[in-house]
Every structure is written in structure tokens, then in C-alpha cells.
Amino acid sequence: MKIAICDDEKIFREQLKNYLYQYYKSLDVVIEGFSSGESFLTVYQSNPQAYELIFMDIEMETLDGIKTAKKIRDFNREVILIFLTSHLEYAMDGYEVDAFRFLAKPVSQIKLKVALQDVQNEINRNKKMLIKDFDKEILIKYRDIVTIEAQNVNISIHTMNDFYLIRKTLAKMEEEVKGTMFYKPHRSYLINLGYIMHYTNKLITMENGDLIPLSRNKLKELKDALIFYVKICGK
Incomplete structure (x- = not known):
């Protein structure tokens, strides 16, 4: 920013x-x-x-x-x-x-x-990303994305009601969303902090029902990220 x-x-x-x-x-x-x-x-x-x-x-x-x-x-x-x-x-x-x-x-x-x-x-x-879904180009707002998952050479993007598979690495996506509401709890996932329902020291439950693994020793980092998110966004 x-x-x-x-x-x-x-x-x-x-x-x-x-x-x-x-x-x-x-x-x-x-x-x-x-x-x-x-x-x-x-x-x-x-x-x-x-x-x-x-x-x-x-x-x-x-x-x-x-x-x-x-x-x-x-x-x-x-x-x-x-x-x-x-x-x-x-x-x-x-x-x-x-x-x-x-x-x-x-x-x-x-x-x-x-x-x-x-x-x-x-x-x-207002932040958006342009993705190609088969033969269509779709604009998705960052705020609507719940989770992003690495799947070989692709990533899957989950919203509350939809799912998109695009050809991009998670590392590239992580760079694109840097400084926003996204957090990396595991090497294969990015999650929107605003959609977390609850979490344990091993698992994060998202509002759309996605269950995301939390890597070992990342619990404190997740808590700190949530505190910072609430401070920056006020919710």
C-alpha cells in the first residue's frame, strides 16, 4: 500500500x-x-x-x-x-x-x-481480480473470496457459493493479495480472515464450510493476524 x-x-x-x-x-x-x-x-x-x-x-x-x-x-x-x-x-x-x-x-x-x-x-x-474460467473472464472481488487452495499447477478459488479453477501458482496468488485480508495458515492454502468461524490448534472452519488445516506452531501467528485484521478493518 x-x-x-x-x-x-x-x-x-x-x-x-x-x-x-x-x-x-x-x-x-x-x-x-x-x-x-x-x-x-x-x-x-x-x-x-x-x-x-x-x-x-x-x-x-x-x-x-x-x-x-x-x-x-x-x-x-x-x-x-x-x-x-x-x-x-x-x-x-x-x-x-x-x-x-x-x-x-x-x-x-x-x-x-x-x-x-x-x-x-x-x-x-473494491479490489478485484480478473480470472479466466474456461472460456470466460470473470471479475471477482477480494472480499468475496473465502479460501484459495493449491492444486498441482492450478489453484481453486472458493467463494460462499461458487468454485473456480485457474492456472496459477499459490505463490503468485500470495504475492497478488499481499497486504490484504488474506492469511496463509498452511503451505497449500490462503484464507480470508473475515470468513473464519472458529479454529483449533489444527483446523480452521470457514463460513462456507471449508475445513482448512493449520500448520504446526502457527496458532499464535493466526491469532496475531486476526488481531491485526480487526484493528485495521475494525471488525
């Missing part, structure tokens, strides 16, 4: 960056800071899909946050924008550019945590 902070106050940028690193901890997150809308757009225009989340100060000199956001929307309508402001009366302008959230300065860590949980849920809702 790549995050941008665009704010002309260096102290605030560093403080917010520290908050974000503390929150995400072990998650693979890259955070980049920019001191102006111009400097951000110079980088952004070369790769508009690079960032999943942008924190934008509304009150910046020369090119303010709203004008910067309008230019961002010319390139990318989907990226999540959170506006930062010391004057909430400016917040209404943010709806013109589909702002996801407004946070008042100085930023409350509690409100930031809630916002980040909502961001992760939004990302999880």
Missing part, C-alpha cells in the same frame, strides 16, 4: 507519517511526503495509479488542496482522498472532488484510526 501526505507543514507531515507507521506496523506500507500541491502533482502525473490513499491539506499556498485534488481527479477518479484542515468551514468544497473524509488539525489519533479502518474496508470492497 502506498500513501501520500501533501502538506506544507513539515512537522505535521512527519507527525502524521509516524502515526501511520505505528498504525500499520507490519503491513507493507510506503508513505511519501510532499510540501506542496505542485511537487505532488509532478510525481503523481507520471503514475496516477501509484497511491491508494492521499492525505491532502486544504490550506496550502499557490495551489491549495482543493485545486490539487481537482487535478488528481482528472487522472484518477477512484483514489481515496482525506482532507486535512484547521478550518472545517472549508470542508464543503471537498465534496466537489469526492472527498472520502475530513480530519481537523491537529489530528486526533482516535479519529484517524476510525478513518483508516474505513479506508481499509473501502479498499477491500
Whole structure:
């Protein structure tokens, strides 16, 4: 996950960056800071899909946050924008550019945590993968996948009601879903943490009825993954 902070106050940028690193901890997150809308757009225009989340100060000199956001929307309508402001009366302008959230300065860590949980849920809702199922191409949302199982040179993808067999290695799939809601409890499986019903030290029961083996000595790791999932997604 790549995050941008665009704010002309260096102290605030560093403080917010520290908050974000503390929150995400072990998650693979890259955070980049920019001191102006111009400097951000110079980088952004070369790769508009690079960032999943942008924190934008509304009150910046020369090119303010709203004008910067309008230019961002010319390139990318989907990226999540959170506006930062010391004057909430400016917040209404943010709806013109589909702002996801407004946070008042100085930023409350509690409100930031809630916002980040909502961001992760939004990302999880919208992330999709394209798979080939025989002669059809199908878009599947990550949130709908319950389990992924390695089967020789193929993998089987299970949702609550469907099953797909595609030619791909589990290692490749693991790389694709890295940093999302998936966990690897066994060398042959990936599971969606949001669909776990219950587990023992040997077996995980999923909501669709799949029974997934839990490798020896992975119980604590699974518990930690669930705690982290609840923290990040708020459920």
C-alpha cells in the first residue's frame, strides 16, 4: 500500500507519517511526503495509479488542496482522498472532488484510526481480480473470496457459493493479495480472515464450510493476524 501526505507543514507531515507507521506496523506500507500541491502533482502525473490513499491539506499556498485534488481527479477518479484542515468551514468544497473524509488539525489519533479502518474496508470492497474460467473472464472481488487452495499447477478459488479453477501458482496468488485480508495458515492454502468461524490448534472452519488445516506452531501467528485484521478493518 502506498500513501501520500501533501502538506506544507513539515512537522505535521512527519507527525502524521509516524502515526501511520505505528498504525500499520507490519503491513507493507510506503508513505511519501510532499510540501506542496505542485511537487505532488509532478510525481503523481507520471503514475496516477501509484497511491491508494492521499492525505491532502486544504490550506496550502499557490495551489491549495482543493485545486490539487481537482487535478488528481482528472487522472484518477477512484483514489481515496482525506482532507486535512484547521478550518472545517472549508470542508464543503471537498465534496466537489469526492472527498472520502475530513480530519481537523491537529489530528486526533482516535479519529484517524476510525478513518483508516474505513479506508481499509473501502479498499477491500473494491479490489478485484480478473480470472479466466474456461472460456470466460470473470471479475471477482477480494472480499468475496473465502479460501484459495493449491492444486498441482492450478489453484481453486472458493467463494460462499461458487468454485473456480485457474492456472496459477499459490505463490503468485500470495504475492497478488499481499497486504490484504488474506492469511496463509498452511503451505497449500490462503484464507480470508473475515470468513473464519472458529479454529483449533489444527483446523480452521470457514463460513462456507471449508475445513482448512493449520500448520504446526502457527496458532499464535493466526491469532496475531486476526488481531491485526480487526484493528485495521475494525471488525
